[in-house]
Amino acid sequence: MTQPAQQRWRRILSLAWPLIISNSFWNLQLFIDRAFLGQYSTEALGAAMAVMGVFWVPMALLQGTASYVTTFVAQYYGAEEYDHIGPTLRQSILVSIVGGLLFFGFIPLAEPFFRMIGHELGVLQLEIEYFNALTTSALPTAIVAAISGYFIGLGRTERVMILNGVGLLLNAVLDYLLIFGNGGFPEMGAAGAGLATGLAGFGSVIVGFFLLRYDRDSARYAVFGSWRPNFAVMKQFLRYGLPSGLQWALEGIAFTVFLIYMGRLPNGAASLAASSIAVTVMMLSVLPAMGIAQAVMTLVGQHIGEGNPDEAARDTWSGVRISLAYMACVALSFVVIPDVYLLAFQNDKDPLLWQSVQHLAPQLLACVAIFTLFDSVYLNVSFALKGAGDTVFVSAIAAILPWPIMVLPSTLVSGPDAVVDAWKWIIPYSATICVILIYRFRQGAWRTMSVRS
Numbered sequence: 001m002t003q004p005a006q007q008r009w010r011r012i013l014s015l016a017w018p019l020i021i022s023n024s025f026w027n028l029q030l031f032i033d034r035a036f037l038g039q040y041s042t043e044a045l046g047a048a049m050a051v052m053g054v055f056w057v058p059m060a061l062l063q064g065t066a067s068y069v070t071t072f073v074a075q076y077y078g079a080e081e082y083d084h085i086g087p088t089l090r091q092s093i094l095v096s097i098v099g100g101l102l103f104f105g106f107i108p109l110a111e112p113f114f115r116m117i118g119h120e121l122g123v124l125q126l127e128i129e130y131f132n133a134l135t136t137s138a139l140p141t142a143i144v145a146a147i148s149g150y151f152i153g154l155g156r157t158e159r160v161m162i163l164n165g166v167g168l169l170l171n172a173v174l175d176y177l178l179i180f181g182n183g184g185f186p187e188m189g190a191a192g193a194g195l196a197t198g199l200a201g202f203g204s205v206i207v208g209f210f211l212l213r214y215d216r217d218s219a220r221y222a223v224f225g226s227w228r229p230n231f232a233v234m235k236q237f238l239r240y241g242l243p244s245g246l247q248w249a250l251e252g253i254a255f256t257v258f259l260i261y262m263g264r265l266p267n268g269a270a271s272l273a274a275s276s277i278a279v280t281v282m283m284l285s286v287l288p289a290m291g292i293a294q295a296v297m298t299l300v301g302q303h304i305g306e307g308n309p310d311e312a313a314r315d316t317w318s319g320v321r322i323s324l325a326y327m328a329c330v331a332l333s334f335v336v337i338p339d340v341y342l343l344a345f346q347n348d349k350d351p352l353l354w355q356s357v358q359h360l361a362p363q364l365l366a367c368v369a370i371f372t373l374f375d376s377v378y379l380n381v382s383f384a385l386k387g388a389g390d391t392v393f394v395s396a397i398a399a400i401l402p403w404p405i406m407v408l409p410s411t412l413v414s415g416p417d418a419v420v421d422a423w424k425w426i427i428p429y430s431a432t433i434c435v436i437l438i439y440r441f442r443q444g445a446w447r448t449m450s451v452r453s
Contacts, residue, residue, distance in 0.1 A: 008318045012295050018157040020291030022148075025164035027283050029171045029200070031344075033193045034280050036175050038345045042353050044190045045345065046272035047126035050117070050263060051194075053256035055134050058106070060252045062099040062138065064245030065238070066092050067145040070294070071301045071387050072237065073153025075452050078305025084452070085150070086222030091234040092146040092241070094227070100139025107132050117260055120269060126190045133194025140201030147208040150223075152298055159211055166207045170200035240451045243391035247382070247398045254402030258410055262419055270356035271419035273345075277357070278364035278423070281341045282372060285330045289323040289376040293383040300387030309388075309447035316384040316441070323376035331369035338362035360419055367423040374430035381437045388446035397436055405429040 030052070038045040069092040076084045114127045144163055151159040174196030181187025188195065212223055259279070263272040296319035303312035334341070342361055347354055382394050406429035410422035440446075 005318065008315060009322060012292060012299070012315065012319055012322060015155055015157050015295035015298060016288075016291040018161040018291075019152070019294045020288045022157070022161040022164040023287040023290050023294075024284070025161070025168040027287055029168055029197065031280055031284060032168075032172050032175055033197065034276060035344045036179050037190060037193055038347050040179055040189055042273055042347045042350055042357070043120075043122050043269065044126050044130075045276055045347075046263065046269055047123045047130055047190055048193065048276065050114075050123070050260060050272060051127050051130045051134065053252070053259045054113070055131060057249050057252040057256055058103065059138055059141065060248035061242075061245040062096065062103075062142045063145045064248040065099070065241040066096045066142045066245075067149040068092075068241035068244040068386070068391070069146055069149035069237070070153040070297060071240065071244075071389065072451055073150055074298050074301025074387065075305035075389075075450060077154055078302035079452060081305075081452065082221050085153075086218075086225055087230060087233050088237055089146065089150045089221075089223060090225065090227055091230055091237050092149065093143055094229060095234065095238070095241075096142035096146050097139065100142050103135045103138035107135055118264060123263070123269065123272075130190035130194045133188075133191040134197060136195060136198025137201045140198065140205045144201065144204045144208055147205075147212060150212075152294060153301065154217075155298060155302070157295070157298075162211065163204050163208050167200045167204040170203045171196050174199055236451070240389055240391050243395040244386055246395040247386075247391070250395060250398040251402060254407050258402075258407050258422070261407075261411060262422065265413075265418045265422070266416055267356055267419075270353055270360060273353070273357045274360035274364055274419060275423075277342065277345050277361045278368055280345075281334075281365060282368045285334075285368070286327070286372055286375055286379070288326050289372075289379050292319045292323050293379040295319065296380050297383040297387035300384045304388050304450055305452070309444075312384070312388070312447075313441075316380060319380040319384070320377050323380055324373065327372050327376040331372055334365040334369040338365045341365060360417065363417070363420045364423050367420075367426060371426045371430045374427075374434045378430065378434045378437060381434075381441050385437065385441060385446050389449040389451040390440075390446045393440060394437070397433060401433050401436075402429055405432055 034045055034048055037048050069089055072088045073085050076082065076088070110128050110131045114124055114131070117127075144167070148160040148163055151157065175193055177183045177185045178188045178192030178196050179190075180192075185192075212218060215223070218224060259272070259275055262268070262275045265271045296316055299315040300312040303309065303315070339362065342358060345357075385391075385394055406425045409425045413421040415421070
């Protein structure tokens, strides 16, 4: 039976609003980190942006893989195969633990890597300190992603809001203490911001296991069984989860190279700081679209489990319409009132540097305005495809398209405002990937897919 459009929108929004708030909490952590670091020093702000770009590549692979448990849970739930849910969750947590521990192996590589990038000496040291401290966050972030994926797949998205809310509060307090050396703690600067993120993540993990332990359906879904590796379940999970994680990692590699190059342009410190502001604002602005896309992914997975792809398609297009309506309003604000978004980042310690940033950032926000319109569509369609199990195609597109359309053309720009011309290339990239994924979705191969063994 087809649901009326109004009822469909209500269902999507009822799932999405806790995810929107939850994603806001997670991204607000990054915003607080950068705002505090911007107050600490403009160089620290630029360093944080460069490090997050580098750190995000392997982290996206791990986090994206762990969180793909959402699709498994949703499809098993829709098919009423409840006894498969818990075993898949446990294997995703084991993958998270192994991957998180491997991150500490990046510490010896940090200094030679960032020296190779060639940023200014003051920024270089901050990059190394921040990256090494941030490795502590990989393990808890991945575990929280797996636990969150379980609750999202069941449609109980309010639990995810609790997890990320705890992380936000802990991170804000620890940032205040560790960056500036307040409350008797040592002044750690950029390293303090990274360590605060890691410690806050472990707080969220504790709350996550508490929610699992006392969840009313934990026995029904066999959440707490054997924690030994089940290689058959793990293989099935990684078969679909790894390509899902690769989508974000591959896009992350391209965007990281893009951002690193911003720091090597003329007036590199200002270009990097302006890019940091643009990315931070962009990430905050797309949160509602991301939450709606996650809700769409859950509904698509459940409908595929039920054997009802037509309903999955309707939910997908409803998600696209909701996201576009919201994003059009936000994009307009980037063009009309860009200076409002700069207030949180203002730093008067280096007036000349900030003057350059203040000149560049509004122009970058104009590029972001157009990008986010396409991105709101891209998020919903790509998440819908992944909700069915079409992860290989999505990751392949993410591997190929950014380089010839965005990254390589941006290296050909020159002049004092070269960063603005470089950022303009994100627009044709976002438009192209959006058109390709819409075509893939309309072809309908996803309708007969399933991740269930």
